[in-house]
Amino acid sequence: MSRQAAGDAAPPPGADEVTLVARAQDGDLAAFEQLVDRYESRLLGLCIRMLHQNADAEDIVQDTFLTTWRRLDSLQDPAAFKAWIFRLASNGCLDFLRRKQVRRTDTVDPADMVEQSATGASVEHRxxxxxxxxxxxxxxxxxxxxQRLVWLLYEVEGxxxxxxAEVLRLTEGSVRGRIHRARIAIVEGMKAWA
Structure with missing residues (x-):
């Protein structure tokens, strides 16, 4: 990767993603930083929900961005950046879970999973x-x-x-099936809240 020339201007804050990716591929650190700003909280939220441990999730996200920077020149289609970075983070989570066979004894801070409602909500409601x-x-x-990963990508990430299917390299039918099975399990598990 070549490094940004000293005279090049930083990309404007509202630059489109394809432009930022292309500039980052040319070594523009400011463009890459904008990509990090766009995706860091989304990836962190996904990883926290997958791993149930903030520190491990932060490590996965950091590794994802390091890998992204190192391998950015291998991304042939800048428009595929979103799918690619989510794939890297998703695979990092799945690999972590496979390696560690994590026991789910640590719970996620609910504040990390739900934005607090506007002021005025009662203590009982909260x-x-x-x-x-x-x-x-x-x-x-x-x-x-x-299943959890597919459900989170669909329901939380939208x-x-x-x-x-592109992120996880599955067929759309497989995605639908996993989401359907996850929904059934969630509905069954949440019956007490219905």
Whole structure:
């Protein structure tokens, strides 16, 4: 990778993603930093929900960005960046879970999973919402990691079946099937909250 020439201007804050990726591929660190800013919190949220441990999730995200920077020149289609970076983070989570066979004794701080409601919510309402999030977290932890990942990408990240299929290199039918099975397990696990 060549390094950005000293006279090159930094990309504008609203630059489109393809432009940022192309500039980062040419060694523009400011463009790469903008990509990190765009994806860091989303990847961290996904990894926390997958691993249930903030420190491990932060490590996976950091490794994802290091790998991204090192291998950015291997990305042939800058428009595929989103799928590629989510694939790297997803694979990092799945590999971690396979290696460690993590026991789900550490719970996720509910504040990490749900944005706090606007001021004025009653203590009872916040406690109930927190308990529901804890229960959802418990149910999600019982899902096979591949199902949990697909459900999180769809329901939390808002990715389409096609995007998830691209990220995980699955067919759209496989994505639909995993989401369907995850939903059934979640509904069954959350019956007490219905």
């Amino acid at each position: 406690a109930e919402a927190s308990a529901a999030v804890d229960e959802l977290d418990r149910v999600l932890a019982t899902l096979p990691p591949e 990715q389409s079946y096609a995007e998830i």
